[in-house]
Amino acid sequence: MKPTPGEGWLAASTLRRRAAVLAVAALGVVLLGPPLFDVWDDWTNPPFKPLWTTLIENGIGVVLAGTLAAGGVWLSRQDWEDEYVYGAAEWVIAIVVGHAVVMGWILFVQVYLQGDLKPYVIAMDGIVLSADVALGVGIYNARSKRNRDRLEAERDRLSALYENSSDPIATVRFNGDAAVEAANDAFRERLDASADDILADAPRDLRAAAVREHGIDGTLEYDWDAGDGRDYRVNVTPVDADDEDVRVHLRIADITEQTELAREAEARERLEHLHRVASDLATVDTVDSAYERTLNALRSAVAFDEACVVVDGEVVAGRDAGTWLDRESIERVQTGAVPSDGGAITRTVEDGRTVLTVPVGDDAVLQAGVDEPSLRDSQITAAELLGTHLRETRQRLDREERLRDQRERLELLNRTFRHDLMNDANVIDARASLLEEFVDDEGEAYLETVEERADEMSERIETMRSLMKAVEGEDHDLTPKPAAEVLKSQVDDARETYRGAAFEVDTPLPAVDVLADDLLADVFQNLLANAVEHNTADAPHVRVSAERDGDDLLVTVADNGSGVAPERRDAVFDLGEKGEASNGTGIGLNICRRIVDSYGGDITVADADADADDLGGAAFTVRLPVADD
Incomplete structure (x- = not known):
């Protein structure tokens, strides 16, 4: 409690303050005694001296x-803090005591040691002692004035900074409570908060008592929530x-735009990450792997x-969750939705968590729980995209599973059908060969028909085998094959089969290997x-040629x-x-294209003479990738 102006020393707040001002006044009264006694002595005791001389x-x-x-008495009536009052009293008493000790020593030396009292020496020593005290007071005053000038210069500098800055700026003084000592217009107009409110979010204790006791070492920077929906950095x-007060300089910067830009950059990075996740999901071969990778990506997107x-009410994969997070959201979610449908929903559950539920097709959802009161739109959109990617991945894996089942059934049917037909064709051909010696000329024509049809059946079965392998081209294991050797072998077989044709x-032929099977x-x-x-x-003529063309x-x-x-x-x-005159099945060239496509090559047809050939018919050209040398 501070005494108010006009109150006496009885209103002082502490006993120490009272003792200090009383000591100063009492010292004055005590020191008043010797001159008054001397006046009384000179006037009443002989030799009597004139009153005016003793008064002078x-x-x-x-x-x-x-x-x-x-x-x-004056000191007791000032509204100074106690420390200033008893500080002044301490200086008075210390100087008086010090002066008394020096003068006492001088008197002791003159009277008891020298036996001769020399007033002019006493006067001169008193003057020198006063000069030394005056020097100390002058130095103290000079230093105080220097500190005041520096403080005023700092305040002038801060005032200029306040006036030229658009950010709210203030000086806070810690003497009693943390109080705003000076502030610019931006601080007064834009902030409806006390210094204690602003300092409450600091990373260390900046309450007035802690600051007065420990001070502040270095600059602190932290984010502050003013409750107005904007972001601030303090x-x-x-x-x-001065030695008595602690002051700090506050600058409050509105970083809402920077924060939004940072959030947008974060959202872009999140979307780029989701695109990488989508590519990653395109390579998984099991639905369990898809679930695990989706949850890993969801942690980055939502920080759940x-x-x-x-799936169908059962948890098939989880992170720190043994069951679904919110049953009501699962029942309310729009199944089969995509991000543009707004299919995801957020809901605050009983324990205060926010649960995000994202549809994944018609029978599944993706759920994430966070302790935050809400989720940003970019986080919800990212989660919806993850749900879409997971849905598409599940659909792809389901299609692939059905295709595998169909292919397996088709392959089983093909193998069984081909095996049985081949056995039947071989039996027919064998039995027909045995019947040759038992039939007459009239039945020989019928027997030849049976043998021809049996051979055709065998050829068509082999054609079916090639077609099936061509259809399953994505499963081919390609290895280097010597193209020249394979081509010569097939030409030799054709010469045996078609003896009336010229090959x-x-x-x-280029001695290179091609990637094939x-x-x-x-x-x-x-x-x-x-x-x-x-x-x-009338006489079929076939010409076979090959040449290297770069990597083909x-x-x-x-x-x-x-x-x-x-x-x-x-x-x-x-x-x-x-063709109209063809007796074939119409699948031979299609098989060739499918096989060559599976190798990464192509097949085309042109006129033979267009290829600098004089045959005049058709010229089929196959382009095959050459294996690495």
Whole structure:
């Protein structure tokens, strides 16, 4: 409690304060005694001295002692803090005591040691002692004035800074409570908060008592929630001050725009991460792996405390969650929704957590629980995209599973069908061979028909085998194959099969390996057979050539037939496509294209003479990737 102006020393707040002002006044009264006694002695005891001379002699002592006593009374009536009052009293008593000790020593030396009292020496020593005290007081005053000037300069500098800054700025003084000592217009107009409210969010204790006791070392910076929906950053910097008060400089910067930009950048990074997750999900081969990777990505997108994937009411994967997080949200969610549908919902459950529920198809949801009161729109959108990616991945895996089942059933049917038919064809062919010696000339024609049909059945079964392998081209294991050897082997077989046709090979063939499998022979066999069987010339002529073209090998099979009309050169590779005079199945060239496509190559048809050939028929060219040397 501070005394108010006009109150006496009885209103002082502490006993120490009272004792201090009383000591000063009492010292003045005590020092007033000697000059008054001397006046009384000179006037009443012989030799009597004139009153005016003794008053002149002791007037200075009376005035100075009276001033000291009056100073004690004046000091008690000031509204200074206690420490200033007893500090002033301590200086008075210390100087008086020190002066008395020095003068006492001088008197002791003159009277008792020298036996001769020398007033002029006493006076001179008193003057020197007063000069030393005056020097100390002058130095103290000079230093105080220097500190005041520095403080005023600092305040002037801060005032200029306040006026030129658009950020709220203030100086807070810690003497009693933390109080705003000075502030610019931005602080007064934009902030409806006390200094204690602003400092409450600091990373260390900045309450007034703690600051007065420990001070502040270095600059502090922290984020402050003003409760107005905007983001602020507070900078607390200690400033020069006097010995009694601690002051700090506050700058409050509105960082809402910077925060929004940072959040947008974070959202962009989150979306980029989701795109990488989508690519990652495209490679998983089990639904469990898809669930695990989705939950890992969801942690980055939402920073959940717990999460799970629920399918048909059962948790199939989770993070810190053994069951679904909110049953009501699962029942309310819009199944099959995509992000543009707004399918995800957020709900605050009984324990205060926020639960985000995202639909994943018609039978599943993705749930995440956070302790935050709400989620940002970018986080919800990211979770919805994850739900969409997971839904598409589940659909892909389901399709792949159905395709695998269909392929397995088809392969089983194909193997069974092919095995049984091949056995039947072999039995028919064998039995027909045994019947040759038992039939007459009239039945021989029928027997030849049986043998031909049995051979056709065998050929069609082999064709079916090639077609099935071509259809399953994505499962091919490609290895380096010697193209020249495979091609020569198929030409030799064709010469044995079609003895009425002429086969010509342009040698030498490039000795390179191509990336292929055992179906490469089927490609060459089909092209050679096609060049003979669909040839309208009386004497079929087939020319085979090959050349290296960069990283590819070009193999051309040309014939002297009627060729392929330009408008049919694409359609000729379609399944079931065959010429009007053809007795084939129309799948041979389609099989060739499928096989070559699975190798990463292609097959085309042109006129034979367009390839600098004089045969005049069709020229089929196969482009095959060359294996690395």
